[in-house]
Amino acid sequence: MIRISFNHDWTVGKKSGFFSEMTSTPVQPKPVTLPHDEMIERKRQKPDDGSDAGKHLNAVGYFPEGEYDYKKTFFVPAEYKEKRVTIEFEGVYANAMVYVNGDFAGQCPNGYTNFYIKADRFLKYGEDNEIKVVAMNYKDSRWYTGAGIYRNTKLIVGDLVHIALDGLKVSTPDITSDRAAIAVVTVIENEGIHTRTVNVQTEIVDADGKIVASDVVPITLFAGESATLRQRVYVRSPKLWSVEQPNLYTCSTRLVADQEQIDEETTAFGIRSLSIDPDKGLSINGEVVKLRGACIHHDNGIIGAATIDRAEERRVEILKEAGFNALRSAHNPISKAMLDACDRLGMLVMDESYDMWTSTKTDYDYALHFPLWWEKDIEAMVNKNYNHPSVIMYSIGNEIPETGRAIDSVWGRKLAEKVRSLDNTRYVTNSINFMVAIMDEFKKMRQSGGAQGKDEGINTMMNNMKDIMAMITASDLATAKTTESFAYVDIAAYNYADARYLKDKELFPNRIIVGGETYASSIDKNWKLVKENSHLIGDFTWTGWDYLGEAGIGKVTYDSGEFAGGVFGAYPWLAAWVGDIDITGYRRPVSYYREIVFGLRKEPYIAVQRPEYYDKQAILSMWSWSDSVSSWSWNGYEDKPIKVEVYADAEEVELLVNGSSVGRAAVGEENRFKAEFDTVYKAGEVVAVAYAKGEEIGRMTLRSATGDVELKVEADRAEITASDSDLSFVTIRLVDEHGHVYNTADRKVAVQVDGPGVLQGFGSANPKSEENFFDSERTTFDGRALAVIRPTGAGLITVTVSAEGCASQSTQIQAILNDK
Secondary structure, eight states, X not given: OEEEEXXXXXXXXXXXXXXXXXXXXXOOOEEEOXXXXXGGGSOOOOOSSSOHHHHHHHHTTTOOOEEEEEEEEEEEOGGGGGSEEEEEESOOBSSEEEEETTEEEEEEOOTTOOEEEEOGGGXXXXXXXXXXEEEXXXXXXXXXXXXXXXXXXXXXXXXXXXXXXXXEEEEEEEEOSSEEEXXXXXXXXXXXXXXXXXXXXXXXXXXXXXXXXXXXXXXXEOTTOEEEEEEEEEEESOOOBOSSSBOOEEEEEEEEETTEEEEEEEXXXXXXXXXXXXXXXXXXXXXXXXXXXXXXXXXXXXXXXXXOHHHHXXXXXXXXXXXXXXXXXXXXXXXXXXXXXXXXXXXXXXXXXXXXXXXXXXXXXXXXXXXXHHHHHHHHHHHHHTXXXXXXEEEEEESOGGGGSTTXXXXXXXXXXXHHHHOOSSEEEEEEOHHHHTHHHHHHHHHHTTOOOOOOOHHHHHHHTHXXXXXXHTSHHXXXXXXXXXXXXXXXXXXXXXXXXXXXXXXXXXXXXXXXXXXXXXXXXXXXXXXXXTTEEEEEEEOSBOOBSXXXXXXXXXXXXXXXXXXXXXXXXXXXXXXXXXXXXXBOHHHHHHHHHTTOOOSOEEEEEOGGGTTSOOEEOTTOOOSEESOOOOTTOTTSEEEEEEEOSSSEEEEEETTEEEEEEEOSGGGTTEEEEEEXXXXXXXXXXXXXXXXXXXEEEEEOOOSSOEEEEEESOSEEESSTTOOEEEEEEEEOTTOOBOTTOOOEEEEEEESSEEEEEEEOSOTTOOSOTTSSEEEOBTTEEEEEEEESSSEEEEEEXXXXXXXXXXXXXXXXXXXX
């Protein structure tokens, strides 16, 4: 089939009803290129009071929800009358209703599910046609979702005899060092009125373009029927796919009739094996692998939920550079673009299906649709993942209350068996929070004890109960309530339940466990357990990348009143502020601490707590890291006390300020890889030196920014493709002449784009800014900002940045046509 981007020439406007179109003046819609997030382009709402509406808005970052009409006019050639025309939507948030030429053509309530609209019966051939997609979201999520057609769309055109949509599946069931068996399953459909016999030609091509295996088989297809063909070919001396060496092959399957090719499908795949057992844990290609995992939400920070291919690829690049080797798509299926990037770059994936089954967590969430649509959702998720070697397990849910109820837990069995019926090459897990699983009993205990029946939400409850949560999690009641649900899956994902890791090794000797969601502050303790216990296969931190919504759950405050209303931050908080990496892609101190704990970084790392709060007591949530910045530029705080953190995998670290020793402190595993020093800030340099057995094994230096503040503007790539799938990320920093960042000189900066490009998004990592991501002027945060440029055609794009007190700076990006 021919696949054509369907992303261009759309408009979006407010949803119009049947009667409103006749009685009111229509508002002119605006032109957009998909993927597009309409929610990020709306001004945020400041709640008037502590109403229920305000409580929900903090979950979505105070971005307003709404209802939208997306429309597009497209020409359908007359020759398509003898073809099959399908429109693919990789994701519409949410409750999508699709109309072609005014007629209802299909729907998909799940905002994260890939779906197809078979358009033939609605089309006018040789004429223009109109498609309208209605997207609606309202009180349906615990985090920022975005709104609209936020993932890619494609127009798919094929002959009457064709390979079915998602009809080419490749697996590698038998691998040895000298050959690999490649099982190719092809589903072929005959939508014509005659019986047809075609030849199915399958080729396996390596990364160098060489055909390494092939097969040709004839198949006869009756009119109006489909047939499944199974081929088995062999690749000699296979190059295996792994995190370290993500070798990919291509499978091309063609249908040929009367020496004419009538259809072709191509997919990348990898040759790799998976196995698990409690004695070795997880093995890939026979090698034990421990999962250094990151939970991630689906939004792309300052461009919102728009799932533009390059943004997804960049996230994987940065996460891998930070030491992660696995991602968990919390709490919905991952995008196709990110899967492609994980395959190419070598990143393992736990793809997650749901945050709820039949019990709602917000007023109008997907539990209202789950009972009728779950099978279609699971089919779509498995079809999307099947050929991707990066995917190693499916999660059937996140913190589902039904997992602790005997009757409702049967849904877990249905989901797990549905996944296995579609894909028996990977493992099934369920991310269970023991507190959530026993919530019904816990509520009864609280009520009988006279506690108020206040609906505070799971995040707030967990934070407020941190002292007793481990005890409850490890209780016999928690054991009894979850045993059946864990019995349905291959791998038990424990959310915030490290207190059970060793206990359950004895209670359930056949259970293989992964930390499905854990606190960043516990990574050193958890990773020690992972390394020392084969039944523990890894740890997934909450979170690898900061995200919009669940505003402020990782905040550090110096006023206890800020937690009075719960763990969320009041307006203008917009980001969770929990990621190792902030919403612009910049690594925070916790990221380097984790890298040291993983054993991947040998040099020490310096983080400095903000000196304005030196005399105040920091109040952290369970998801917080210290309020620290890796900087020695604190203008205005000369000769004032300051606290310095040093992370290192060493016996000792020494801190020096301008050559004078502040002192030495023990670090290493027994000291949680961390030391703190109290000193006085003096401009110049601060140095951390790590020692083992009295010998220096590494050092890090931070220098103060001095002199004039200058703008530093750098694009991540000087050359991009002129397509709707590419972006340029332009980093803006306030620096001195030597490139040292002025993190205390924040100011407004303005961006101007000239040439064939637009400003897709502009912002900083500030988790509580009142500025908008769609404006061309923003204030830096800790001396940094990020502008995202999207090409509109081929040519030279010039990005000019200006700021008060600084000379303007420009960078140029060449957008080139891609002939592929």
